[in-house]
Amino acid sequence: MLALFRRELQIGVRTGNGALTGVLFFLAVVAVIPFGVGPDLNLLARIGPAILWIGALLAGLLGLERLFQADREDGSLDLMLLADSRHMRALTVFVKCCAHWTVNVLPLVVVTPLLGLFMNVEPAGILAATATLAVGTPAITFIGAVGAALAVALPRGGLLVSVLVLPLTIPVLIFGVAAARGAVADPDPFLPPFLILAALMLFFAVIGPLAASLALRWGGD
Amino acid sequence: MMRLAAEGLGGERGGETVFSGISFTLGEGEALTVTGPNGAGKSTLLRVICGLLPAAEGKVQFSGGGDAFPDVASACHYLGHRNAMKAELGVEENLRFWQEFMGEPHLPPFEALEMVGLGDIGHLPFGYLSTGQRRRASIARLLVSYRPVWLLDEPTSGLDKASDAQFADLMGVHLEDGGMIVAATHLPLGLKGARELKMGEAAG
Amino acid sequence: MGSGMTNATPQASTLSGRLTALANPTRFLALADSLVPWLGGLALAVLAVGFYMAFAAPEDYQQGITVRIMYIHVPFAWLAMFCYSLMAISALGTLVWKHPLADVALKAAAPIGAAFTALALFTGSVWGKPMWGTWWVWDARLTSVFILLLMYLGIIALTRAMDDPGRSARAAAILTLVGFVNIPIIKFSVDWWNTLHQPASVFRLDGPTIHASLLWPLLICALGFTLLFVTLHLMAMRADIWRRRVVAMRRLSARAAERAAR
Numbered sequence: 001m002l003a004l005f006r007r008e009l010q011i012g013v014r015t016g017n018g019a020l021t022g023v024l025f026f027l028a029v030v031a032v033i034p035f036g037v038g039p040d041l042n043l044l045a046r047i048g049p050a051i052l053w054i055g056a057l058l059a060g061l062l063g064l065e066r067l068f069q070a071d072r073e074d075g076s077l078d079l080m081l082l083a084d085s086r087h088m089r090a091l092t093v094f095v096k097c098c099a100h101w102t103v104n105v106l107p108l109v110v111v112t113p114l115l116g117l118f119m120n121v122e123p124a125g126i127l128a129a130t131a132t133l134a135v136g137t138p139a140i141t142f143i144g145a146v147g148a149a150l151a152v153a154l155p156r157g158g159l160l161v162s163v164l165v166l167p168l169t170i171p172v173l174i175f176g177v178a179a180a181r182g183a184v185a186d187p188d189p190f191l192p193p194f195l196i197l198a199a200l201m202l203f204f205a206v207i208g209p210l211a212a213s214l215a216l217r218w219g220g221d
Numbered sequence: 222m223m224r225l226a227a228e229g230l231g232g233e234r235g236g237e238t239v240f241s242g243i244s245f246t247l248g249e250g251e252a253l254t255v256t257g258p259n260g261a262g263k264s265t266l267l268r269v270i271c272g273l274l275p276a277a278e279g280k281v282q283f284s285g286g287g288d289a290f291p292d293v294a295s296a297c298h299y300l301g302h303r304n305a306m307k308a309e310l311g312v313e314e315n316l317r318f319w320q321e322f323m324g325e326p327h328l329p330p331f332e333a334l335e336m337v338g339l340g341d342i343g344h345l346p347f348g349y350l351s352t353g354q355r356r357r358a359s360i361a362r363l364l365v366s367y368r369p370v371w372l373l374d375e376p377t378s379g380l381d382k383a384s385d386a387q388f389a390d391l392m393g394v395h396l397e398d399g400g401m402i403v404a405a406t407h408l409p410l411g412l413k414g415a416r417e418l419k420m421g422e423a424a425g
Numbered sequence: 426m427g428s429g430m431t432n433a434t435p436q437a438s439t440l441s442g443r444l445t446a447l448a449n450p451t452r453f454l455a456l457a458d459s460l461v462p463w464l465g466g467l468a469l470a471v472l473a474v475g476f477y478m479a480f481a482a483p484e485d486y487q488q489g490i491t492v493r494i495m496y497i498h499v500p501f502a503w504l505a506m507f508c509y510s511l512m513a514i515s516a517l518g519t520l521v522w523k524h525p526l527a528d529v530a531l532k533a534a535a536p537i538g539a540a541f542t543a544l545a546l547f548t549g550s551v552w553g554k555p556m557w558g559t560w561w562v563w564d565a566r567l568t569s570v571f572i573l574l575l576m577y578l579g580i581i582a583l584t585r586a587m588d589d590p591g592r593s594a595r596a597a598a599i600l601t602l603v604g605f606v607n608i609p610i611i612k613f614s615v616d617w618w619n620t621l622h623q624p625a626s627v628f629r630l631d632g633p634t635i636h637a638s639l640l641w642p643l644l645i646c647a648l649g650f651t652l653l654f655v656t657l658h659l660m661a662m663r664a665d666i667w668r669r670r671v672v673a674m675r676r677l678s679a680r681a682a683e684r685a686a687r
């Protein structure tokens with residue numbers, strides 16, 4: 001399993017484009033918001049955490065369709081499914097998700113503080129947004145794995161994966177934004193939504209890989 | 222005594238039955254070549270045997286594998302049309318990954334590459350190799366981890382004559398060690414004493 | 426360069442044709458090897474003088490010590506635009522004259538340009554915090570420089586996305602030329618729109634409005650950073666040519682192993 005994680009990281013680093021494209025998309029999404037709502041810094045500060053979350057959510061969905069497709073195209077997926085009795089399929093999917101998150105989504109979390117400055121969010125809010133993204137985005141990857149597994153055999157499944165996955169990520173978005181805003185807006189609490197977010201992430205860390213491995217099992221051809 | 226047995230196997234593709242009623246038994250050191258025209262279901266049969274596709278009817282059993290090979294999937298090396306190697310990684314890196322992932326280490330990656338005549342270029346990224354070299358690298362994958370059963374789908378496509386003979390030798394050694402081979406092919410593989418299963422005539 | 430490529434014998438295979446195309450980059454490599462140490466040393470010397478003068482220059486009576494950020498911020502911003510202009514010229518070289526060195530020049534310049542743009546934004550932000558009370562505002566100058574950074578990153582992503590260097594160079598060249606419209610917008614944004622960022626004070630038709638005691642250190646710092654940029658660019662081009670050769674040699678050795686096996 002460690003070997004699989006290492007291999008996925010190596011591939012991600014050698015191609016190196018997924019992370020750059022994701023971060024660029026994140027930057028671009030956040031950069032167009034002020035054009036849409038106007039450069040009013042107070043308004044931007046208020047909606048900042050939400051914008052960061054939506055941007056990270058959309059950027060986190062990029063490249064998800066390649067999660068299994070690349071392995072299916074070169075035949076690796078067959079061998080991974082065959083190894084079921086040595087490495088449980090769901091565990092293989094889980095490790096692939098973790099590697100995907102490390103390569104493609106972790107950079108988004110890293111640039112979040114910078115984008116928070118662009119949106120004029122105050123320091124506590126930036127910290128909260130980064131923390132909620134670090135905890136919440138793995139859930140998006142785990143949910144996305146289900147969509148990626150369902151669409152693995154489709155030639156242009158990219159958009160379909162996003163459409164399938166977006167509705168499922170809404171609870172994550174709700175609690176992520178609630179916690180991020182709770183750190184700034186005074187009456188709202190930070191900790192309860194943050195803990196619910198963490199619980200959601202752990203829940204999807206189990207459900208997502210299980211469902212994805214079932215989808216791969218029965219979607220074989 | 223290890224044994225691979227199929228009873229009344231049927232397979233379907235896209236809801237359409239491609240073959241049915243296929244039975245065979247393989248003991249240690251025995252080989253089966255599956256022949257037939259395109260579309261006869263050779264590839265489907267191999268995928269049904271290892272469990273990548275569900276069998277429409279009948280079943281496949283593997284017995285005598287002990288703890289290491291409790292079921293069919295765990296006892297099989299599957300060499301499909303695709304090579305299961307990453308173009309970005311080095312040839313040897315690819316092999317080392319599969320060895321660690323599949324367990325039951327057999328030959329070290331470097332020796333496996335020597336066996337298929339790629340000893341000098343193990344450090345190159347897989348993407349730089351020619352079609353024949355890629356095929357040979359994925360044949361080397363059969364050697365890095367031990368599996369009693371080799372399921373081979375057109376294993377020699379893209380190979381030249383010399384590599385063909387080399388591969389026949391490797392298969393011979395595997396059979397002598399008590400392995401089993403099921404190979405779908407339309408080219409003679411040079412396997413001595415292999416039984417032949419003709420598909421596409423009886424099953425339609 | 427063009428004549429160097431046509432010297433290839435007609436029956437040469439594509440591979441040896443590619444090797445011939447590298448023949449002139451060989452001359453470039455020799456030139457770069459001899460220039461880089463001198464240029465690097467000169468850049469450091471000029472920067473040392475520039476920094477010394479910058480710290481000897483009088484402080485602004487309003488801004489105090491923070492005005493010294495100007496001596497790095499302004500050169501970074503100039504270089505961000507200079508590098509993009511250089512890339513646009515390289516893009517013309519790629520598309521019109523099909524010069525292989527132009528491909529390399531464009532590809533090698535993009536990360537350096539992105540770094541200078543990011544530094545310009547960062548130093549500007551550090552300067553803006555005490556002056557304007559905020560790290561960032563969405564005014565015309567700042568936003569257009571931010572878009573410049575996005576374009577640099579996009580070009581980097583594009584040059585890295587494709588395996589075939591020729592195709593990726595043409596794609597990047599087209600993108601660079603299309604994006605060039607942003608450069609005049611950045612330059613004149615402070616004049617066209619009413620922005621928080623101060624208007625141009627050095628490159629003006631009616632002469633600089635900045636006092637000579639501040640202007641000279643600034644110009645020398647700018648010269649130093651420009652020399653530094655040229656050094657870095659030559660080094661990056663050299664590295665990229667070597668990288669291409671390593672790829673070509675690895676492909677060759679795969680072919681050689683194929684022949685040896687027969």
